[in-house]
Amino acid sequence: MRIETQCRDGEVCSIPRSGERRLNLLRALCADWGMFNRLLMRGKMRTRRTTTPALFIAAPVIIAMMIAACAVLFALDQPWLGVRFSATASNGIKIISVDPKGPSAGLVVGSVVTALAAENGNRIELVPFDAVEDPDTAVNYAGFNTFLERQQIISAILRAPQVLVSFSDGSSHEISPGKHRPIASLPVDFWVLILVGLVGVLAGAWTLAFRREADAARIWALNGMALLLSTFPSAIFLTRELALDGADFRFLSTLNFVGSLSFCIFLFALFLVYPRRLVPPIIVGALVMLIPVLVLVDYLQFGVSGPDKGRYLPIAVFSIGSSVLAIIQYVMARGDPLKRAGVAWFGVSIALCTGIFTVLFVVPSFLGRSPSVPQWTGYALGLVVHCSLALGIFRYRLFDLEIWSFRILFYVAGTLIFAMLDILLVSVVAFDAVPAFGLALTAVVVLYLPLRSRLMARFAPPEMRRQELFTQVVDVAVAVVGAERNARWEALLRHAFDPLSLDRSPPVTEPEISEDGLGLLVPGRDVVAPMKLGYAYSGGRLFTRRETALAKELGDMLVYAIDSHNAFERGKAEERARIGRDMHDNIGAKLLSALHGTRPDSKDAMIRDALADLRDIINNVTGTPQSLDENLAELRLETAERLSAAGLALHWVSDADDGAPLSPVAAHALRSIVREGVSNSIRHANAKTVTVKIGHADERLDLTITDDGDCAAVGAQRDISTGSGLAGIRARLAALKGQLEIIDSGAGFTLKACFSSVQGRRT
Numbered sequence: 237m238r239i240e241t242q243c244r245d246g247e248v249c250s251i252p253r254s255g256e257r258r259l260n261l262l263r264a265l266c267a268d269w270g271m272f273n274r275l276l277m278r279g280k281m282r283t284r285r286t287t288t289p290a291l292f293i294a295a296p297v298i299i300a301m302m303i304a305a306c307a308v309l310f311a312l313d314q315p316w317l318g319v320r321f322s323a324t325a326s327n328g329i330k331i332i333s334v335d336p337k338g339p340s341a342g343l344v345v346g347s348v349v350t351a352l353a354a355e356n357g358n359r360i361e362l363v364p365f366d367a368v369e370d371p372d373t374a375v376n377y378a379g380f381n382t383f384l385e386r387q388q389i390i391s392a393i394l395r396a397p398q399v400l401v402s403f404s405d406g407s408s409h410e411i412s413p414g415k416h417r418p419i420a421s422l423p424v425d426f427w428v429l430i431l432v433g434l435v436g437v438l439a440g441a442w443t444l445a446f447r448r449e450a451d452a453a454r455i456w457a458l459n460g461m462a463l464l465l466s467t468f469p470s471a472i473f474l475t476r477e478l479a480l481d482g483a484d485f486r487f488l489s490t491l492n493f494v495g496s497l498s499f500c501i502f503l504f505a506l507f508l509v510y511p512r513r514l515v516p517p518i519i520v521g522a523l524v525m526l527i528p529v530l531v532l533v534d535y536l537q538f539g540v541s542g543p544d545k546g547r548y549l550p551i552a553v554f555s556i557g558s559s560v561l562a563i564i565q566y567v568m569a570r571g572d573p574l575k576r577a578g579v580a581w582f583g584v585s586i587a588l589c590t591g592i593f594t595v596l597f598v599v600p601s602f603l604g605r606s607p608s609v610p611q612w613t614g615y616a617l618g619l620v621v622h623c624s625l626a627l628g629i630f631r632y633r634l635f636d637l638e639i640w641s642f643r644i645l646f647y648v649a650g651t652l653i654f655a656m657l658d659i660l661l662v663s664v665v666a667f668d669a670v671p672a673f674g675l676a677l678t679a680v681v682v683l684y685l686p687l688r689s690r691l692m693a694r695f696a697p698p699e700m701r702r703q704e705l706f707t708q709v710v711d712v713a714v715a716v717v718g719a720e721r722n723a724r725w726e727a728l729l730r731h732a733f734d735p736l737s738l739d740r741s742p743p744v745t746e747p748e749i750s751e752d753g754l755g756l757l758v759p760g761r762d763v764v765a766p767m768k769l770g771y772a773y774s775g776g777r778l779f780t781r782r783e784t785a786l787a788k789e790l791g792d793m794l795v796y797a798i799d800s801h802n803a804f805e806r807g808k809a810e811e812r813a814r815i816g817r818d819m820h821d822n823i824g825a826k827l828l829s830a831l832h833g834t835r836p837d838s839k840d841a842m843i844r845d846a847l848a849d850l851r852d853i854i855n856n857v858t859g860t861p862q863s864l865d866e867n868l869a870e871l872r873l874e875t876a877e878r879l880s881a882a883g884l885a886l887h888w889v890s891d892a893d894d895g896a897p898l899s900p901v902a903a904h905a906l907r908s909i910v911r912e913g914v915s916n917s918i919r920h921a922n923a924k925t926v927t928v929k930i931g932h933a934d935e936r937l938d939l940t941i942t943d944d945g946d947c948a949a950v951g952a953q954r955d956i957s958t959g960s961g962l963a964g965i966r967a968r969l970a971a972l973k974g975q976l977e978i979i980d981s982g983a984g985f986t987l988k989a990c991f992s993s994v995q996g997r998r999t
Contacts (some may be wrong), residue, residue, distance in 0.1 A: 268341040292445040293438070300464055304430050307468045311422060315394040316414035317477050318421065319343060323367040325619040330367075331477075340411050341403075348404040354396035369474045373488065376542035376820050388482030422475065429471035436463030452510035459502040473636025493547050494531050500554035501527055507561035512568055514561070519560075642926065705732060706793060712764070713797035725764040732790065733783060734773045741768035747787040753778030757889055758787045763798050793828070817964070818904075823849050845911065848874060864896045864932060864993070867903045871926075873915055879926055882918045884943075896932055902993045905968040908935065909976075912965055913941035915989045920945075923984070935994050941987040965989075 318338015321329040328350040334343050353359040365379070374380040393399060394413050402408045432474035440460025469488035480488070486748035506521045533539060535544040653837055708728045715721040726738055730750055733756070741757050743766050748757040750768070756779040760766040772779045823846045830842035872888050879886045898906070910928060917926045931938040969976050974991025 243758050289445040292448075293441045293637055296437055296461075297434070297440045302432055303464065303468060305436060307430065307472060308419070308422075311426065311472050311475070312417045312419060314390075314417050314480065316417040316421060317411065318414075319477060320423075321349070321367040321478055323364040325364055325404075328362045329364060329887065338416055338421075340409075342409060343401070343411075349401055351402040351406050352393050353391060353400040353402070354393040355398050356396065358389065358393050358396075360386065362390075362391065366390065367478065367750050370470070370487075372493075372543040372547055373541055377537045377540075377546075380543055384482045384486055387479045388689045390479035391481045394479060404537065408565070417477075426471045426475040429474070430465045433464035433471075436460040436467070450510075452506055455502050455506045459499055459506070462495045462498035462502055464495070466492050466499060469495070492528070493534060497530060497547075497552055497554075498527055500551050502562065503558045503853055504554045507558055507565055511565060514564070542599050555885070567674075705790065709790060709793045710797050712794055718863035721745070721763075722765045726767065728790065729767060729769060730756065732786060733769055733779075735769040735771055736774060736883060737768075737770035739768050741766045747784045747791070749781075749784060753780065755779065756783055756787060759791060761791050761795050763795060817967075818849065831918070844874075844877075848907070848911075867898055868907065868930065871910055875910060875926075875928065878914060878918070884918065884923060885925045887925055889927065889929040891931050895992065896935075900994050901968075902937065902972060902991065905965070905974075905991060906939065908968060909939060909965050909989050910941065916987075917941075917943040917945065917985060920985075932993065935992060937989075937991055937993050939989045940989075942984055944984050 291741060316338065317340045318335030319331055320333040324330050325348045328348045330348050331343055331345055334345055335339055349362055351359060351361050363381060365374075371380050371383040374383060392472045396413075398410055398412055400408055400410050437460045440457040444453045444808045446458040452978075469491040473485055473488050473492075501523055505523050508515050508520060508523075530550050534543070537546070540546040591692055705728070708731065712721055712724040715724050729735070730738060735756075744757045744759045746759060749755070750757055756769040756772070758767045758769065769779070772783060826842045826846040826849070830839045830846070868890055875888075876886045914926060917923050923945035925944050927940075927942045929940040964978050969991050971988060972991040974989060975986040979986040979988070
C-alpha cells in the first residue's frame with residue numbers, strides 16, 4: 237500500500253507504507269532543499285573568494301611565462317645565418333648587418349643577395365618581398381600564398397648543411413648555417429613583443445583580481461589574453477632572419493590575426509557594457525561568436541580579395557567602432573562625473589592609439605605600401621591602450637584621468653594634424669619637404685592652437701582669480717569666530733568649487749579626495765569647521781589634485797589672514813595700553829602736580845613737560861621715524877631750559893651720527909630717560925652740573941647721565957631709583973630689549989642705558 241504526501245513546491249510524493257517511518261526525514265529533506273542549495277551556493281562563493289588576489293594574478297602570469305618560454309624555444313629552433321636582411325633592394329634582399337661571430341661572417345654589409353641554393357640542387361631566386369616582416373601587406377591572397385610557398389622553399393634550403401649564396405654582382409659565397417639560433421641573436425624587437433604580451437596578461441589579471449564582480453574586468457582579462465595571442469606569434473615571425481617553415485608561418489600568422497581581432501572585438505564589447513550597459517548580453521555573445529567566423533573567412537580566403545580586406549578591415553572597423561562607443565558612453569554619462577572621467581580616458585586612449593595604428597599600418601596596406609615603422613610599434617600601442625583602460629577599470633587615480641586625457645588628446649592631436657598636413661602636401665600637392673613643413677607648421681599655429689585654447693577653456697575646470705579668492709579669505713578671517721565665520725567659509729568654498737553638496741565632515745589634517753573623486757574633504761585647521769564637498773562644478777567633473785591644491789592654498793591663506801588679523805588686534809591692544817600708561821604715568825601726574833603747585837615757574841615747567849610727553853605720544857601713534865639729530869636738538873634745548881630754570885649747568889656730549897634714523901619708540905624712550913634723570917638731579921641731588929653723554933653705533937644708543945651732587949642726597953636718590961618713574965623707564969627699555977643701570981657712588985648720581993635705535997632689535 238502507498239501513501240501520498242505534499243513535498244517541496246506543492247509536488248505530491250508517493251511513498252510506500254513501509255517507508256512511513258522515514259516520512260518525517262523525507263519531509264525535512266524536501267523542505268530544506270532550497271536552503272541546502274543556498275548554502276551550497278554560498279559555499280561556492282566563499283570558495284571562489286578565498287582565492288587571494290596574489291594567486292589570482294600569479295596563475296595566469298605563470299601560464300603566460302610558460303607560453304613565452306615555448307615561443308623562445310620555437311624561435312631558437314631555426315637555422316642561423318647571423319645576418320639581418322632588408323626588403324629595400326630592387327632585385328633581391330639587402331644585407332644590413334652581419335654577426336662577426338656567425339656562420340656568415342665573411343659576407344659584406346650592403347651587398348644584395350639574389351639567390352640561395354642547397355647541395356641537393358634546390359635553388360630559389362630571391363625577391364624583395366621575401367624579407368618583409370609581415371605578409372599581411374600583400375596586395376591579395378595570391379601574393380600572400382606565394383609568399384608562404386617561397387618561405388617553405390627558403391626554409392628547406394637554409395636547413396641544408398651547405399648553402400650557396402649568390403650576389404647581384406655575380407659573385408657567390410658558401411656558408412654553413414647553424415642548426416639553432418643562439419639566444420643572443422634574438423633582437424630587441426622580439427623581447428619587446430614578449431614583454432608586451434606578458435604585461436597585457438598581467439594588467440588583465442590584476443584588474444580582474446580586484447574587480448571580479450565587474451563584467452568589464454572579465455572582458456578586459458580576455459583582452460589581455462588576446463594581446464598575448466597576438467604578440468607571441470608575431471615575435472617569432474617578425475624577428476626571423478629570413479624564413480620559417482610555410483605551415484608554421486601560416487599557423488603563427490593566423491594566431492596573430494586571432495589575437496588582434498579578438499583584442500579589438502573585446503574592446504568593442506567592453507564599451508557595450510561599460511560603464512553603462514547598452515545592449516543585452518546576447519549581443520556581446522554574438523560578437524564573441526563573430527571571431528571564429530571572421531578568422532575562418534580569412535583562413536579559407538572566402539569572399540575577400542586580400543589580407544587588407546580580410547584582416548585589416550575588420551580590425552579597423554571595430555577599433556573605430558570602439559571610439560564611437562566611447563563617445564556615446566561619454567555623452568550618456570553626463571550626470572555621473574565618475575563614469576564620465578573614466579570614459580574620457582578610455583576614449584582618448586583608444587582614439588589616439590587606433591588613429592596612430594590606422595595611419596601607420598592600415599592606410600599603407602590599402603595603398604599597397606609597406607609600413608614605414610616596425611610592426612612591434614603597433615603592439616606597443618595596443619599595450620598602451622590595454623594598460624590605460626586597466627587603470628580606469630581599476631579606478632586608480634580616476635579623479636585625474638579626465639584632465640590627463642584631455643591634455644594628451646590636444647597635444648597629440650596637434651602632432652597628428654601637423655604630420656598629416658605635411659604628408660598631404662608632400663605626397664598629393666607635390667611640395668618640397670621644406671616648404672611643406674613650413675606650411676604645415678603655420679597651419680597648426682594659426683588654426684589649431686587657438687582652437688585648442690578654446691576647447692581647453694570649454695572642457696577644463698575654470699581658473700579661479702587669486703585676487704578675488706584672497707578678498708573672500710580676508711572676509712572670512714575678520715568675521716566673528718563661530719557661526720558667522722563658518723558661514724562665510726562655506727560661501728567661499730561654494731564659489732571656488734561649485735559643489736552640489738556641502739556638509740560638515742570628520743576632522744582631517746590635509747585636503748583629501750574621497751569616493752574616487754566624487755568628494756573632497758577640506759580641513760578646518762582649528763579656525764573653521766571641516767567640510768566635505770560633493771560633486772565638483774555642479775556635478776560636471778571630479779575633484780582632482782588641482783582642487784586639492786586649491787583647497788590647501790585657501791586653507792593656508794585663511795590661517796595666515798587670521799594670524800595677521802589676531803596680531804593686528806593684539807598690536808592695537810598693546811598700543812592702547814601703552815598710551816594709557818604714558819597718559820597716566822607722565823601727563824596725568826604732571827598736570828596734577830601743576831594743578832596743586834604754588835610756584836608759577838614750577839607750574840610752567842610741569843605743563844611744558846606734559847606737553848612734550850603728549851607730543852611724544854602723538855609721534856609714537858603716527859609711527860613716523862625721525863632722524864637722531866632732530867631728536868637730540870629738541871631734547872638738548874628742552875634739557876638746557878629745565879636745568880637753567882633750576883640753576884644747574886648742562887654739559888652735553890654727543891658723538892651720534894647726524895643722519896641715523898630713530899624709531900618713534902626709541903625716541904620716546906630716549907626722551908623719557910633723559911627727562912627722568914634730569915628731574916632726579918634737579919629734585920634730589922643738590923647738584924651744580926648735569927652731564928649727558930649720548931653715543932650711537934651699530935643701531936645702538938648708549939646714554940649716560942651724571943651729576944655732581946653731594947653725599948647728603950644719596951639716601952633720597954636711592955629712594956627715587958626704585959620709584960615709579962624709573963619703573964616706567966625699565967618697561968620701555970624691556971620693549972626695546974635694552975638695559976638700565978643706576979649707580980649711587982656717594983659723590984653723585986649716574987644713570988646708564990643702552991638700547992636699540994630700531995624697535996624690537998636686541999642690543
